[in-house]
Amino acid sequence: MSTSMVTVQQEVKHNKRRNRVSGYGIAFTAFGTIWLIITVYPLLYMLMTSLRTQNGYLMGKPWLPPLHPTLDNYVQVIQAGFFHYFLNSVVVSVSAVVLIVTFALFLAYVVVRSRSKIVHTIFNIFLVGLAMPIQAAIIPVYLLILKLGLYDTLIGMIFPMVAFGLPLTLLILVNFLRDIPTELFEAMGLDGASDFQTVWHLVAPLSIPSLVSVGIYQFIQSWNNFLFPLVLTQNKAVQVLPLAIVQFQGEHTIDVPVTMAAVIFSALPLILAYIFAGRYLRRGMLTGFGK
Amino acid sequence: MPGTRMNWQRWVMTLPAIVFFGVFAIVPMCVAVYYSGLNWSGIGQAQWVGLANWANAFSNGEALHSLWLTIELMILCWLFQNPLSLVLGVFMAGKQRHRAVYGVIYFIPLLFSSVAIGITWSYILDPEFGLLDSLLKALGIGNGSENWLGNQHIAMFVVALIIAWQFVPFNSLLYQGGARQIPESLYEAAMLDGATPIQAFFFITLPQLKYTIITATVLILTGTLTYFDLIYVVTNGGPGDATQVLAMDMYKQAFTKLNIGAGSVIAVILAAFGLLLSILILRLTGFNKMESQMEGV
Numbered sequence: 001m002s003t004s005m006v007t008v009q010q011e012v013k014h015n016k017r018r019n020r021v022s023g024y025g026i027a028f029t030a031f032g033t034i035w036l037i038i039t040v041y042p043l044l045y046m047l048m049t050s051l052r053t054q055n056g057y058l059m060g061k062p063w064l065p066p067l068h069p070t071l072d073n074y075v076q077v078i079q080a081g082f083f084h085y086f087l088n089s090v091v092v093s094v095s096a097v098v099l100i101v102t103f104a105l106f107l108a109y110v111v112v113r114s115r116s117k118i119v120h121t122i123f124n125i126f127l128v129g130l131a132m133p134i135q136a137a138i139i140p141v142y143l144l145i146l147k148l149g150l151y152d153t154l155i156g157m158i159f160p161m162v163a164f165g166l167p168l169t170l171l172i173l174v175n176f177l178r179d180i181p182t183e184l185f186e187a188m189g190l191d192g193a194s195d196f197q198t199v200w201h202l203v204a205p206l207s208i209p210s211l212v213s214v215g216i217y218q219f220i221q222s223w224n225n226f227l228f229p230l231v232l233t234q235n236k237a238v239q240v241l242p243l244a245i246v247q248f249q250g251e252h253t254i255d256v257p258v259t260m261a262a263v264i265f266s267a268l269p270l271i272l273a274y275i276f277a278g279r280y281l282r283r284g285m286l287t288g289f290g291k
Numbered sequence: 292m293p294g295t296r297m298n299w300q301r302w303v304m305t306l307p308a309i310v311f312f313g314v315f316a317i318v319p320m321c322v323a324v325y326y327s328g329l330n331w332s333g334i335g336q337a338q339w340v341g342l343a344n345w346a347n348a349f350s351n352g353e354a355l356h357s358l359w360l361t362i363e364l365m366i367l368c369w370l371f372q373n374p375l376s377l378v379l380g381v382f383m384a385g386k387q388r389h390r391a392v393y394g395v396i397y398f399i400p401l402l403f404s405s406v407a408i409g410i411t412w413s414y415i416l417d418p419e420f421g422l423l424d425s426l427l428k429a430l431g432i433g434n435g436s437e438n439w440l441g442n443q444h445i446a447m448f449v450v451a452l453i454i455a456w457q458f459v460p461f462n463s464l465l466y467q468g469g470a471r472q473i474p475e476s477l478y479e480a481a482m483l484d485g486a487t488p489i490q491a492f493f494f495i496t497l498p499q500l501k502y503t504i505i506t507a508t509v510l511i512l513t514g515t516l517t518y519f520d521l522i523y524v525v526t527n528g529g530p531g532d533a534t535q536v537l538a539m540d541m542y543k544q545a546f547t548k549l550n551i552g553a554g555s556v557i558a559v560i561l562a563a564f565g566l567l568l569s570i571l572i573l574r575l576t577g578f579n580k581m582e583s584q585m586e587g588v
Contacts, residue, residue, distance in 0.1 A: 024487075024488045024489070025387075028382055028385075029389065029390075031378070031382065032379070032382045032383075032390065032393050033393075035375075035379060035397065035459075036393055036396060036397070038456070039396060039397055039399065039400060039456075039460070040396060040399075042411060042412070042415060042422075042456070043399060043400070045411070045415060045422050046411050049414070057420065058420065061425065061429070062420065062421070062422045062425050062426075063422055063425065063426050063429075099307075099311075102307075103307045103308040103311065104308060106304035106305065106307070106308065107304065107305050107308040107309075109304065110297075110301045110304050110305050113295060113301075114295055114296065114297050114301060115295045115296075116296070116297045118297075119297065119305065122305065122309060125317070126308075126312060127569065127573055128566060128569050128570070128573075129312065129316055129317070129569065130569045130572055130573070131509075131513045131516075131565045131566075131568035131569040131571075131572060132316065132320070132562065132565040132566070132569065133516055133517035133538070133561050133562070133564075133565045134517065135517055135519060135537075135538045135541055135542070135558060135561050136320055136323065136558045136559070136561045136562035136565055137315070137316055137319035137320045137323065137558070137562075138319075138541075138542075138545075138558070139319075139323060139326060139541075139545045139551060139554055139555055139558055140318070140319035140320075140322040140323055140326065141315060141319045142545075142546075143333065143551075144314075144315075144319065159311065159314075159315055160315045160316075162311050162315070163311045163312050163314070163315035163316040164315075164316060166308055166311065166312050166316075167312075170308070189294065194300060195298070195300040195301055195304065196300055196304075199304070220401075220402075223404070224403075224404035224405065224406075226404065226405065226406050226519075226520040226523075227519060227520065230523075231546060241404075242404045242406045242407070242520075245406060245407060245410065246406055246410070246524060249410055256414050256420070259410060259414075260411070260414070263403070263407045263410055263411060266404065266407055267402050267403045267404070267407055270402040270403075271399075271402055274398070274399070274402055278395060278398075281398075281402075282398060282464065285398075285401060285461065285464065286464055286465065286468065
């Protein structure tokens with residue numbers, strides 16, 4: 001009898017506490033909702049404006065959806081050559097990612113598997129580059145690219161991007177490879193595998209999740225990189241998207257809706273990737289920092 | 292048989308990374324030190340002037356001004372991003388379904404380049420047709436034609452707020468990860484002792500997130516140091532020189548005024564900052580230790 005009383009009392013107390021907790025929960029959700037609005041509304045503005053006519057933009061209320069939505073702006077963006085810039089961006093980003101990940105994986109393998117002092121010094125030099133700003137090297141890089149005859153070429157943008165993508169990628173892969181049991185390497189060695197074979201048959205397959213994460217991260221970085229294209233190109237034939245939208249904006253100063261369409265177009269692949277593979281993108285973004 | 296010794300295959304493997312990093316990062320950074328002593332427009336004859344560019348940069352106060360603005364931007368970015376990201380991260384770490392949905396949406400700004408975000412916000416803040424001013428006018432708040440980015444007293448604040456809009460999603464993801472690793476039992480014990488959620492936040496969550504706070508702080512400082520793209524698009528360093536941070540100043544000196552020497556002085560200052568931050572990262576995380584270790588960050 002008395003025990004059940006206690007239980008009931010506890011239950012009541014518990015419910016009370018839970019109510020109090022949910023009060024906090026509501027306040028917390030309200031806070032989260034405010035940030036949700038702050039996040040979404042500018043994005044919505046982007047989308048709504050890109051569907052407006054020029055007149056609709058000048059006369060209408062910017063906070064409401066357009067009365068007569070139109071895709072004309074997107075047509076105009078495509079006609080302005082954005083599909084070409086899009087392909088340039090794809091070539092630059094994909095090449096940069098493939099080179100960064102391959103080179104970093106090779107070096108990471110050597111760093112993990114050898115006890116050479118020189119290699120560890122090299123590793124430490126790479127790590128010092130971790131927070132090195134591109135801006136610190138851009139002036140000599142610009143003059144070097146000019147000298148090499150790579151100004152206004154896609155390769156001229158890819159090479160420096162690879163250099164600056166290496167430190168973080170290397171660090172992440174080294175951290176990952178260290179967790180591969182030494183016995184596996186030794187077993188490969190006993191089977192007579194060379195270093196290249198070990199990387200190909202053991203290291204690469206095991207590190208696929210890391211490679212995907214770090215690859216996604218570097219892809220986003222390259223896709224959105226602005227300083228290298230700005231300084232290293234001026235010919236429209238080799239323009240990539242971030243530079244293209246800035247130039248486009250300069251040519252259409254009054255036509256805001258068409259510029260907004262260009263902005264959305266430039267982010268389209270990442271938006272689609274997020275819709276279909278959001279988890280990977282979120283994991284990729286946190287690569288090396290999260291954990 | 293591959294052991295732990297170097298052989299030719301291993302040297303071949305290290306070569307590409309070393310060549311690329313050396314040629315396009317390390318050597319240029321060293322060359323920048325040499326350029327900082329030149330009087331040169333990038334073409335034609337260069338003239339060695341020793342420390343004249345350095346003396347110039349500090350005597351006319353322009354470089355000091357950009358240095359100060361960079362530090363100011365770092366502080367503003369930290370204040371605008373870190374506390375907010377922490378609370379949002381804890382919010383997203385909750386198991387409730389709606390929080391997960393919110394988290395998915397919070398991420399979206401990270402898909403856009405700084406340039407895209409800069410262009411969008413400069414239209415939102417436009418004094419004539421912008422979203423914010425027309426919204427304020429419709430609500431009857433203020434004069435409805437505030438020139439947010441053209442006012443040199445608030446331009447830097449506004450820039451820092453736009454940066455926060457862009458990067459709070461990233462930092463809150465960090466905190467979400469950190470908060471999820473806090474053992475549930477700590478909260479259960481606190482609840483049994485009658486702690487309120489607010490108390491639990493200050494006495495459990497906050498201390499447990501110590502390492503995440505350090506990581507986020509370093510990343511915010513590193514990011515802000517090189518903040519260029521968005522400022523280039525939104526204010527181009529203006530109005531006047533109100534948002535002329537180091538990276539912006541460097542770009543203008545070298546590529547607009549064609550003064551390679553003066554630009555290189557600022558580049559070297561940036562490199563020194565970067566070096567300092569790299570060492571800080573390595574010290575705080577112990578990344579360069581040779582043992583496998585994953586905790587902490």
